[in-house]
Amino acid sequence: MKSNFLTYFFLLGAFLIFQVQALHAQKKPLKSMSKDELMDKVKGGWAGQTIGVTFGGPTEFRYRGTFIQDYENLAWYDGYIKSTMTHNPSLFDDIYMDLTFVEVMDRLGVDAPVDSFANAFANASYGLWHANQAARYNILTGIKAPESGHWKNNPHADDIDYQIEADFAGLMNPGMPNSASTISDKIGHIMNYGDGWYGGVYVGAMYTLAYVNKDIHFIVNEALKTIPAQSDFYKCIADVIKWHKQYPNNWKQTWFEIQQKWAEEVGCPEGVHAPYNIDAKINAAYIVLGLLYGNGDFTKTLEISTRAGQDSDCNPSSAAGILGTMVGYSQIPAYWKMGLAEAEDINFKYTETSLNRVYQISFKHALEMIQKNGGKVSANAVEIPVQKPVAVRYEKSFEGVYPIKKVGVNRQLKDKYDFEFEGTGFVLVGVARKPSKEATDVDIPLEVYVDGKKIASTIMPTNYLKRKDEVFWIYDLPKGKHKASIVKKETPEGYYVDLTYNLIYSDEPNVGIENHVH
Template sequence: MNIGIRLGAPVEPTIWTYERIRNTYGDITSYVKEYKNFAADDDANGPYYFLRALYDDAVDRDIVPNDVARAWLNYAREGMGMFWWGGYGISTEHTAYTNLKKGIPAPQSGSIEQNGSTIAEQIGGQIFIDTWGLVNPGNPQKAADFGEGAARVSHDGEGVHGARFFCAAISKAFETSHIEEIIEAGLAQIPSDSLYHGVARAVLAFHADHPDDFRACRDMLEREWGYDRYPGVCHMIPNAGVCILALIYGQGDFSRTVEIATMCGWDTDCNAGNVGTVLGVACGLDGIPDKYRKPINDGIVMSGISGYLNILDIPTYAKELAILGYRLAKEPCPPALADSFSESETYFDFELPGSTHNIRVSDPFFVRVQHSTEKAYRGTGSLEVLFDRMTRGEQSKIFYKPFYTRDDFSDERYSPTFAPRAYSGQSVSMKIYLDQWNGNETMGIAPYVRLAKSKQDLLQGYVKLVNQEWLEVEFQIPDTEGDLVDEVGIVLESYSLAKYKSLGRIFIDEFRIHGKADYTIDFGKQQVNFGCVTPFAHNHGAWSIVNKSLYLMTAEPCEAYTGPYFAKDYEVELTLNPQHGDTHLVAVRAQGAQRGYHAGFDGSGQISLYLNNFGYSKLASVPYAWQFNQDYAFQVSVRGEEIILSVNGEEILRHQDATFGYGMFGLSTQGAARTYASQIRFTEL
């Protein structure tokens, strides 16, 4: 899916027309643009975040539209990221989100009755649903039903037919690689008198008569099914035609299918992404060439409200989808699969074919990484690192990137924000095997982390490797003194003299970042990236860095979140200086914009604890004479069902509630306010 998105995104309309793509790039056979890292995209955001309805609401039953609607409201930052905020009545997703916010429930929020057919039948119903097909393998009808339930939050009519078609096609692709069978399985899940069915049959009939000329078929779509006939910004029907065209003319070849979808124009990244999912399943990894897979390097980013969840490791997510598939099929999950996945820590076992888990190198001249099945500490896979003719003092870093800043991206697509996946206090461990072929001294390594703002490497001491042996390497991430960690790994160094040159390989396996975080945030070492102050994701309000403090000015309720998403018991300490407004709150165990606890100053002379569960309700309140323009040392701790708020070392409020057992932390206010926050410390208990 993400190969298709990355291929099609650089030539999206409206600037890039079909003719301009053809005249500029001709026959596309590879990516047309290089990226430092490919930024977030709505086509990936929706399938990733809306699937969380299976964790939050539909835990032991099939989904209904309202489950997915709650995911929309909980994981999106209003007006930023996630999808195109093109205006009410223009962007289907913006329209549906606004309807939900105003109390119009799903599926009414996306209905033709509510929004009219033009808005309801745009392409979004098709592009946000791939994962519902992936978690229902070999069951096209169930996949289509789940896809429809999700799509009805924002779409209706032909928009829903697109969801049903692609979920069924993805599901069927687990059983067969025959593209005609896959297409027919998708069409079997939509009405035969629908426009979607009609455009599909038109393309299939044209292909039967002209099997070698996809451009002639694209010309037919322009004449008979083009944008001029279907109003709106990006209607479902013309793009459905392109998808069927790409599938049938691609004839089961992954590369050719996503390339044709891109060359046909219209909604290039959406169409190439959708057909990429179908062909990715049908062809398997062996059918995906390195020229497309390697630049992805097993990593993508998102732009939801959790900066922690926004950093996605694809092999780990593939395991998560498989585990969900077993759950939905009501079948026992194989223990080996269940044990290889952890949502609350970083764990790379390199077991999946070709997996690299987004491990990178600083100097590709000396070092190259690839997946290997030759050596493994456990299981069958590892990461092979070739070092080529290195001499004394020459180094290369091999590392995982647990945090990103704006400088890591070429553009600002969909405004991703990030919270690190590695913190002071946590442990990093890995197994390393040396297979050295040449050199008069064996290679050495130094574990390290890099600081995001200063770019300083914190080395943990050099270790000499032992040839033909596995070595366990473990270290604790040191105190970063308020900076963030954006690299975790090892420095590989040669000790051999120049005339000998070190040549050989190391194998890395069982890479983990785990344990309890204990870190501070120094705003003198933070940046404003993508409209947010690192490492927070802001939802409403104007946030900035003033005098080494996080400064908020807002005329409306707002919040900012950061930290490990799955943290359970922890303590947040910070200095809060209220300047104006009635509420100045600290959020804990927040699972998004609509789920969490908020404690702090609440009106004149009062401290309160609120539960936010798709609406705020007050759990407890006590008198407290607080004043503006004074520093207050806040400490909020959550342990089990107990929530405790202390101010200036004195316990002020203690309450028990079992609604939420984990989540992020942050700051919030329920109305107009100005606030300074500084000296933040987060400690897992």
Template sequence: MTSVNGQPRLADRVQGGWLGRIAGNMLGKPVEQGEVWTRDRIDRYLRQAGALPLTDYLPEPVGDSDRLALRPEWRGCVRGRIDGSCRDDDVDYAVLGLHLLETHGFGFTTEQVGDLWLLRLPYLQTFTAERAAYRNLANGLKPPLTATYDNPYQEWIGALIRADIHGWTCPGAPGRAALLARRDAVLSHTGNGVYGAMWAAALISAAFTAPTVREAVEQALAVIPASSRLARIVRRVASLHDARLTWEETLATVSEETAGLGWIHTVPNAAVLTAGLLYGDGDFTRTITLTVRGGLDTDSNGATAGSVAGVFGGASAIPAQWTDPLRDTVRSAVFGFDGVRISELAERTLRLAGAPA
């Protein structure tokens, strides 16, 4: 039995968060390159394969041009070929975050986050702001200088993708989740990069108890500065949704308003993610497929959308086509965790979620 009075139990929600993150990541991974895989091209790909509306993992490419444009890992991420999860940094950081909390508890320091990176995470499996921070750590710099020295990626999406564990372990406590995520994020990010991590952690935390996804989005907005560019774009998407614009119209509008920031910047990706959540309205499949079809950093956005939707509805509400191919197995670059069971990660996370602050 997974629910009481129709509400998923905490264990089911935590399991849903892990499964949702991994499934959403796998869905978006083949088309993760925003300047190549635009919204129009993703939908054209799906239309040619007869896969619209999208209700499963991406189909195999129909033509050679699309096949060559996909990420090299696509063969392990498309429907019919998946046998356990593919390794990806969007999942590695969730695993590493779990290890952080198990090792140091909720009182961890930013310096301890950096120490675990050096001990457990291969340098070549880091990217953008995380790689800059890793290099700075190896050269002896300390936070917050690790985030600011020779790092042009300070407001990119990397810190946001590290935030899930803080939401999963702080169910219904978005403020606390945001503070933990901030302590992690400042190792490598500043400004909207840090706000993105705080917002995502709070959003996932709120999804445990909020009556609607929209309410979870509103609760998450409360933890970041109202005047920040991130808060403004999230409110903008919500207002367009309230005005009954279509999903396509909303994304076209915010795409114009965030032009020039690049496909890995936190702000435009938060717009795509918010649109997927609001127009998905709690339905797991619709949420992750709309989010990935939105383009930009597709695997990161799909992962976070899947985490929120997975927590909101619980693992029991995730259709089997998303979970069965994962074989309850995680591939990870984090030393000591490759091949770990998803169910084991969820159980370990649940123990932390029930631990005193």
């Protein structure tokens, strides 16, 4: 009897200990921070972005498949930021795109429905490109998010677009990468999918961790835990981390390793069979290249992430934004803040928001998200519920899809265009034209036939903001020989579609060399 009582008592005690341990494990550690420090980091993130994009602007996509040599001087001077915002305001697309989503939240709250964000950017007055433009077209023609970003509806799904727009999601979630991922799931799938979406998730996670850590190497590594390990995006960034350890004093060697393994483009029609690469993962690799080899030094970080080439304004913008969040506005070197103050009250083009205003809005959103996730906000301080990163779900764009041929077309589609191909699909690239700049914009109607069957009706708007940059695409036809026809329906005189080239896809890659029998 006594033995049974002791056994029961022991088991009860063990159970209670287990329950206490489980509750302790579920409780998020709280990190205290003064409101002044929090604001300093919010400002550092937005200021860093602005500095980075200004610094890298002149070299954007001028260096494709090569890095910028050391003898190439990169300008920086007092007044540069204000001059750029005044005379080249469209350079800041990766910031005013962020601000579109920030302004929606400011009006409708942080839990605003996805359609509010999608409609705001689809109907904005600024020009878009790549995944953003394809998503805009989709939304305006009735394909809603998240289908608007899916790779079968958006051939740019793996492009950099959400990666350069995700800063806001990280900045409003200090220490809370999973909370940022939730926002990125909703907004990032408007325009991207798979690796293209992961770029934004990863960048957002680095911002969140930069609030609560002072080690940039830890931030880069820890943020990667938000990405599924089986994805190419994860493998690419993991490789950069590995190569940095292997070549700790030679960023160019790591750049060559990145180029050798990860520079091949599959999706973006502009980058297939070309040195142009706007793919999210390789440009994220250049962000990480700058952060790791910069090792917390603002100048080195900016130089390396810019000199890596390709999207060399957006990459240093993200890198400097993350680093600015880590060190805070007050600790950004004075050299890099030259002329910043005189630009902080200038509204970014297409917005009603300046840096000074977004500092306040993001700070307000950060306080709200801290409370929403179980943290505390008092008169002068916050207690941040620091989250351990959890991987988002796995998804992959262009799975089993390989570009095998690029065929020049270079003709005007006035009535009908027929072509034959062998494979599993194609992307026909072209744009709608009108007789003159003054002519009324119209939507040119088309019908698409494959193997004698009508498979789609579509429109090609001549309006630049609403344009469609690819006439039609399909990736999942039965493998074999096919005949396709693009038929232009009744349209006013002088309107046509300018066809440029055709990408042919199959379910396996080319071996690289064609065998010719003589």
